[in-house]
Amino acid sequence: xxxxxxxxxxxxxxxxxxxxxxxxxxxxxxxxxxxxxxxxxxxxxxxxxxxxxxxxxxxxxxxxxxxxxxxxxxxxxxxxxxxxxxxxxxxxxxxxxxxxxxxxxxxxxxxxxxxxxxxxxxxxxxxxxxxxxxxxxxxxxxxxxxxxxxxxxxxxxxxxxxxxxxxxxxxxxxxxxxxxxxxxxxxxxxxxxxxxxxxxxxxxxxxxxxxxxxxxxxxxxxxxxxxxxxxxxxxxxxxxxxxxxxxxxxxxxxxxxxxxxxxxxxxxxxxxxxxxxxxxxxxxxxxxxxxx
Numbered sequence: 001x002x003x004x005x006x007x008x009x010x011x012x013x014x015x016x017x018x019x020x021x022x023x024x025x026x027x028x029x030x031x032x033x034x035x036x037x038x039x040x041x042x043x044x045x046x047x048x049x050x051x052x053x054x055x056x057x058x059x060x061x062x063x064x065x066x067x068x069x070x071x072x073x074x075x076x077x078x079x080x081x082x083x084x085x086x087x088x089x090x091x092x093x094x095x096x097x098x099x100x101x102x103x104x105x106x107x108x109x110x111x112x113x114x115x116x117x118x119x120x121x122x123x124x125x126x127x128x129x130x131x132x133x134x135x136x137x138x139x140x141x142x143x144x145x146x147x148x149x150x151x152x153x154x155x156x157x158x159x160x161x162x163x164x165x166x167x168x169x170x171x172x173x174x175x176x177x178x179x180x181x182x183x184x185x186x187x188x189x190x191x192x193x194x195x196x197x198x199x200x201x202x203x204x205x206x207x208x209x210x211x212x213x214x215x216x217x218x219x220x221x222x223x224x225x226x227x228x229x230x231x232x233x234x235x236x237x238x239x240x241x242x243x244x245x246x247x248x249x250x251x252x253x254x255x256x257x258x259x260x261x262x263x264x265x266x267x268x269x270x271x272x273x274x275x276x277x278x279x280x281x282x283x284x285x286x287x288x289x290x291x292x
Contacts (some may be wrong), residue, residue, distance in 0.1 A: 001028065003073035003186075005035045012079060013062055014038045017052040019045075021192040050155040050163050057149055067147050071188040072140040075100060078184040082143050085180055092121065093148035093175035096168075099138035101282040103289070109282035112138055112187065115272045116179035127172040128219055133230045133273035134238075135165035138187035142168070147177050161208040169216045189283060202243055209235045230270045233258045237276065 004014060014036045016029045026040050041059070047053045053067055064086050068074065085095045098113045114136050116122060131137070152170040155163040171177075213231050220227055236258045240251035257272055271277070 001032050001036075003075070003078075004068070005032050006076065007074055007079040009036055009079055010152050012037065013060060014205075015056045015060055016040045017043055017046065017056045019043055019047065019052065026245055048157055050157040050159075050162070054157070055156040057154065057179075060146060063146055065149065066140065066143045068140050068185075071190070072138075073106075073186040073188070075104070075184050075186055077182075079185060081180070081182050081184045085143060085178070085231065089121075089178060093145040094168075094171050094177045095143040095180060096137055096177060097141040097143075097180040097185070098183045099141045099185045099187045100183050101278075102182050102188050103286045104188070104190045106186070107289070108170075108186075109189070109285045110278060111183055112136070112275065112278050112282075113181065115275065116177075118152075118179050118181050121176040124173050124175070124177075125187060125220070127177045128169060128216065129227050130273045131169055131172060132213060132216060132220070132227050133270065134234045134275060135162070135168065136167050136273065136275045137164070138185065140166045140185040140187060144171060145175075159208055159212065161205060162212045166212045166215065169212065173216065173219055189286060202239055205242055206235060206239050226266060226269060226281055230266055230273065233262055233266075234274045234276075236282075237274070241280070270292055 016026070016038065018025045018029075019042075020026075021044065023042075029038060029040050032038060039059075041055070043052065043055060046055055049069070056067070064082075066082065079096075084094075085092075096114050096116065098111055098284065101109045103109055103113050111222060115130050116127065148171055149167075152167070152174065154167070156166050157163070159166055198253055213228075213235070216229055217224065217231075233255070236251075236255040240255035243249070243251050259267060262270055
């Protein structure tokens with residue numbers, strides 16, 4: 001809320017959807033009502049973040065929307081940047097952007113970029129092919145048109161971990177996309193996040209990723225085989241890293257071998273699209289700083 005209030009948010013509608021039994025969150029939000037155009041909804045029946053996000057987007061009055069998780073932040077200049085993207089190309093349904101990875105204390109740990117060309121409208125096939133290898137989109141970064149989101153059916157509430165990845169693929173498959181290198185949001189990593197907790201169930205974690213891959217892979221034609229191999233290697237690496245975070249390192253050699261079997265061109269594709277270095281180093285830095 002502080003990061004929102006620090007921006008020039010005139011003309012921006014802030015929607016908060018809260019399902020807590022106590023009013024603590026709503027009370028904090030309403031303390032900003034003199035600085036923000038704020039609408040607060042108490043919806044206890046909405047149990048998941050997916051349901052709350054779908055509801056918030058459905059009731060929003062704006063043509064363009066972005067969402068902000070409770071643990072993420074806007075960085076200075078976010079509102080101005082989003083306005084500039086929309087003003088320059090108001091009919092583009094989907095804008096991706098880079099993001100800052102931050103720790104529990106807000107310390108900057110690294111920049112998370114998208115492996116996409118900037119400065120032009122990107123065809124669905126290019127974005128889909130690269131996005132299938134790995135979800136390289138931090139959830140608070142994109143700006144999208146409400147009508148495009150609704151036409152794609154919103155978030156699949158059965159996907160606790162990969163619903164946002166599935167949504168970006170649904171949007172990217174049917175609308176033009178633009179990528180902006182500006183870093184305007186902070187994506188927070190910590191052991192208490194829903195993603196960190198959920199990935200501890202490794203079997204379901206892998207199932208969720210494979211479900212999205214299998215759902216969207218048939219949309220590709222040329223190059224589908226190479227993309228699929230890189231994507232399945234990426235799932236193996238993600239699974240091994242999740243297990244390693246819980247103290248089980250046995251899957252790391254197998255995952256590394258699966259990447260090696262991709263061959264030179266496949267390895268290049270994997271590192272380009274998975275953003276594995278940009279995703280992993282901030283987590284290593286965060287873990288190391290906690291151990292000092």
